[in-house]
Amino acid sequence: MQIADLRLGIRRSRHGILLILKSEILDLKSQIMLTPALVRLRSVKNRLVPQFLDASLESWRNLADQMLDLFREANGRSYGELESDAEDIASAHPARIVAQGLAKVLEDRCEFEVVAGHPPEEIRERVFLLAEQHRRNGTLERAAVLQLVATELGCAVDAVEAGLFADLKSEQRLKQFEDTTTTRLIERYNVGLAQAILLRATSVSVTLRNEPPARFRRLFRAIKFHRLVVEVEQPSPGIVVLRLDGPMSLFSATQRYGLQLANFLPHVLQSRQFDLRAEVLWGTQKKEKLLVLSNQDGLVSHVADTASYVPPEMQMFADLFRKKCPEWTLEEETEVLPLGRGFWVPDFRLTHRMLGGVVYMEMLGFWRRSSAEAHLRNLRKHAQTPFLLAVSDQLKIDEAELEGMPAEIVRYRQMPLPDEVSRLALAALTQ
Amino acid sequence: MEGTQIQLSYDGGSIVVEGGTEAVRETLPGCVFDSRTQLHRAPARQYRAIVEQLRRERIDYTDKARAYEPKAFPLKTDRLPFPHQSEGVDTWWRAGGSGLVVLPTGTGKTFLAMLAITKVGRPALVVTPTIDLINQWHRELNEHFGGDIGMLGGGAYDLQPITVSTYDSAYMHVERWGNRYGLLICDECHHLPGPSYQMIATMSIAPFRLGLTATPERADGLESVYEELLGPIVYRREIHQLAGEFLAEYRTVRVYVDLTAEEQQSYQTHRDKYRQFLSRSGISLGGPNGWQRFVVEASRSAEGRAAYQAYREQKRLERAPLAKLTKLAELMERHRGERILIFTADNATVYRISRQFLVPAITHQTKAKERRRMLERFHSGEYSIMVTSQVLNEGVDVPAAAVGIVLSGTGTTRENVQRLGRILRKFGDKQALLYEVVARGTAEEFTSERRRQHTAFK
Numbered sequence: 001m002q003i004a005d006l007r008l009g010i011r012r013s014r015h016g017i018l019l020i021l022k023s024e025i026l027d028l029k030s031q032i033m034l035t036p037a038l039v040r041l042r043s044v045k046n047r048l049v050p051q052f053l054d055a056s057l058e059s060w061r062n063l064a065d066q067m068l069d070l071f072r073e074a075n076g077r078s079y080g081e082l083e084s085d086a087e088d089i090a091s092a093h094p095a096r097i098v099a100q101g102l103a104k105v106l107e108d109r110c111e112f113e114v115v116a117g118h119p120p121e122e123i124r125e126r127v128f129l130l131a132e133q134h135r136r137n138g139t140l141e142r143a144a145v146l147q148l149v150a151t152e153l154g155c156a157v158d159a160v161e162a163g164l165f166a167d168l169k170s171e172q173r174l175k176q177f178e179d180t181t182t183t184r185l186i187e188r189y190n191v192g193l194a195q196a197i198l199l200r201a202t203s204v205s206v207t208l209r210n211e212p213p214a215r216f217r218r219l220f221r222a223i224k225f226h227r228l229v230v231e232v233e234q235p236s237p238g239i240v241v242l243r244l245d246g247p248m249s250l251f252s253a254t255q256r257y258g259l260q261l262a263n264f265l266p267h268v269l270q271s272r273q274f275d276l277r278a279e280v281l282w283g284t285q286k287k288e289k290l291l292v293l294s295n296q297d298g299l300v301s302h303v304a305d306t307a308s309y310v311p312p313e314m315q316m317f318a319d320l321f322r323k324k325c326p327e328w329t330l331e332e333e334t335e336v337l338p339l340g341r342g343f344w345v346p347d348f349r350l351t352h353r354m355l356g357g358v359v360y361m362e363m364l365g366f367w368r369r370s371s372a373e374a375h376l377r378n379l380r381k382h383a384q385t386p387f388l389l390a391v392s393d394q395l396k397i398d399e400a401e402l403e404g405m406p407a408e409i410v411r412y413r414q415m416p417l418p419d420e421v422s423r424l425a426l427a428a429l430t431q
Numbered sequence: 432m433e434g435t436q437i438q439l440s441y442d443g444g445s446i447v448v449e450g451g452t453e454a455v456r457e458t459l460p461g462c463v464f465d466s467r468t469q470l471h472r473a474p475a476r477q478y479r480a481i482v483e484q485l486r487r488e489r490i491d492y493t494d495k496a497r498a499y500e501p502k503a504f505p506l507k508t509d510r511l512p513f514p515h516q517s518e519g520v521d522t523w524w525r526a527g528g529s530g531l532v533v534l535p536t537g538t539g540k541t542f543l544a545m546l547a548i549t550k551v552g553r554p555a556l557v558v559t560p561t562i563d564l565i566n567q568w569h570r571e572l573n574e575h576f577g578g579d580i581g582m583l584g585g586g587a588y589d590l591q592p593i594t595v596s597t598y599d600s601a602y603m604h605v606e607r608w609g610n611r612y613g614l615l616i617c618d619e620c621h622h623l624p625g626p627s628y629q630m631i632a633t634m635s636i637a638p639f640r641l642g643l644t645a646t647p648e649r650a651d652g653l654e655s656v657y658e659e660l661l662g663p664i665v666y667r668r669e670i671h672q673l674a675g676e677f678l679a680e681y682r683t684v685r686v687y688v689d690l691t692a693e694e695q696q697s698y699q700t701h702r703d704k705y706r707q708f709l710s711r712s713g714i715s716l717g718g719p720n721g722w723q724r725f726v727v728e729a730s731r732s733a734e735g736r737a738a739y740q741a742y743r744e745q746k747r748l749e750r751a752p753l754a755k756l757t758k759l760a761e762l763m764e765r766h767r768g769e770r771i772l773i774f775t776a777d778n779a780t781v782y783r784i785s786r787q788f789l790v791p792a793i794t795h796q797t798k799a800k801e802r803r804r805m806l807e808r809f810h811s812g813e814y815s816i817m818v819t820s821q822v823l824n825e826g827v828d829v830p831a832a833a834v835g836i837v838l839s840g841t842g843t844t845r846e847n848v849q850r851l852g853r854i855l856r857k858f859g860d861k862q863a864l865l866y867e868v869v870a871r872g873t874a875e876e877f878t879s880e881r882r883r884q885h886t887a888f889k
Contacts, residue, residue, distance in 0.1 A: 121801055131789035132814055145789055168796055231467040247443035250465050251474055256630055284723050
């Protein structure tokens, strides 16, 4: 599978733009981050060392539980009260900003609503209009106005007074809290902490080791979605370095892409082995700092990992091919190949044991027809290495569309046949 | 693509230059080789300079960057411009259609912008600070040009040949609109020089640019950025040059109030407390990052937290002592029947005043619909008083307002001039009056001095 132009995720039709915006909003909503003011870190020379919470430590678990309990029992209470109770817990704790950070994570799981007998807007309008009349006559008396409005609305004076600004955020009542576990809360806090620093990043570089093709495809898709520019380097087999920033980063270090880089983090966290280095402009003085993260930090992604899924026919083919064609080695870890303005990550790498040559293989199975066609166009135009294309009959791709492709082609129904693949791979190699 | 024709395209706020020879690409204004993507790239604002150079040197090029066509925008109304409006727009046009026009609030910057749109004849994007202002621009553009006026911000995403946007939305979506407008108008353009908002002008290709403001000066000295992003100040008129004929006559009055003995004592105690903490921690609030250091230090110890509480308390006393509210009641009574706008520094005081005196309040939490209705009622006279913090500081039209009462605010001249501007629009033969209520014996006296350092208050 390939990702076309990584930098242009923009559809120019009006309809398309609306769709993209919508999915972006959803994406942002699912990303709970701490604000930079809540970031707890140590500064060691030019390094920013985030102080992640150890989810196995009793003291953090107790604090997390205390916050969780507050939110679990807060139904019907006002935002202002909840905020002030959370602040009470926080200021009693030696690590106040940890408590505030945990509260922020939980607050983002809350839904608040306006509770008032009458719409506050209506109460206000009646009160202000009546007060205006009385003021004009020089007879304005606060209590009298409220009493008159209460009579009009058929409620108590207190209800008028309380309802007047019941729609202000601080007056709104908690309607629903999406509960979570102590461990998840701490995990989410830790990711939110790292993301809050990345919000101030100007560029990020990620080194990945021995990741499957599906991982890279997913990462490239996320890069495209977040409209980042990527530079790919492969210093040695199995190691891929991604350098990420945005188009305008060329002219000066800009934090414009910080949000996108922060949103990209959860995708990186799914990798087995990674090192991440971010250039950050930190603090009001915007000092140049470095953030270093790796899989050793134990950050747990909250984004569903679909990249670990291997379609069964692919696994079956790989097993069978290894058994039946011992003259080849088949590897699922391939390479990131440049393809026009984007990149291409084939499914398999076949190395001939005797000849030593390499042939890449791509399986076009459950693809959307339009993306398969776009991919074929790109391959035809830009592919440089010999490769082998296995096309599922279910895709209903015409022979004509495969004409002139710089590749050997296998059509298959359930799974490509190993013998045929071996024969065509050899043909590609000796071409 | 080496050797083929030069081709310009727009990519996420930049101009990508391909084809031609490297020698040509290298010399184009702002062009840099991008090793990441292996091509030449320039910030989009260089588009005009690049095209001008290619034309001057008679180099053929394909322009895939520009995604708009010239289009005539005739005015549908027969409103005649004031002399300073036509003079302003003509001067701007002769300066190459790029630069700032500085006019006091209330002297018709919106109409001047419309004259510029007609003159340029290219799709135009107007960027303005608040939701209230995009609504106001939208209404006026619609009245004078008819047809569909686009809107970005406040939940709307609709790009049309003439579109109004907030700075926030323009910044957020600049990659999507940056090559679709030939004229960029920045209203209240003193907002533009901030590091984020700058990108609006940097990532747009618009060859024609107009900045509008009454107050180009900035506390951080970033005025120099205008030149690069919009062009130089090409035309300028001050309040006192236009008062009377095009603006209402006005007076500004300072009123002092005393804290009660109890308040005074509490003020002093709290003030001493946080200042002692500051001096022990070696922090000067006026120094670089003084405020940030205070907040950080304050969060580290119980003593620090107490100092921070003390700071807040003395600020609260300074902003809304009893005497200010009593004075406010007195001023409201004195100007009964006139349209009064009350300004405070913070929302808590807005709501306190609204609750106590039962007058409508507008803050950033007030929903657009309710806001619109309040402003309409204020205009028609159904409401004679409104209280607000910062949302009405800028641009929003409240021509009926004749009396402004500044109960508290920042020490910036900009805020003060903008607040004065709210009550200066001509409306009948009103005589505008701006009160500033200052708590005697508090730090507010200095704040008041600072915010009056402007010709309008001399």
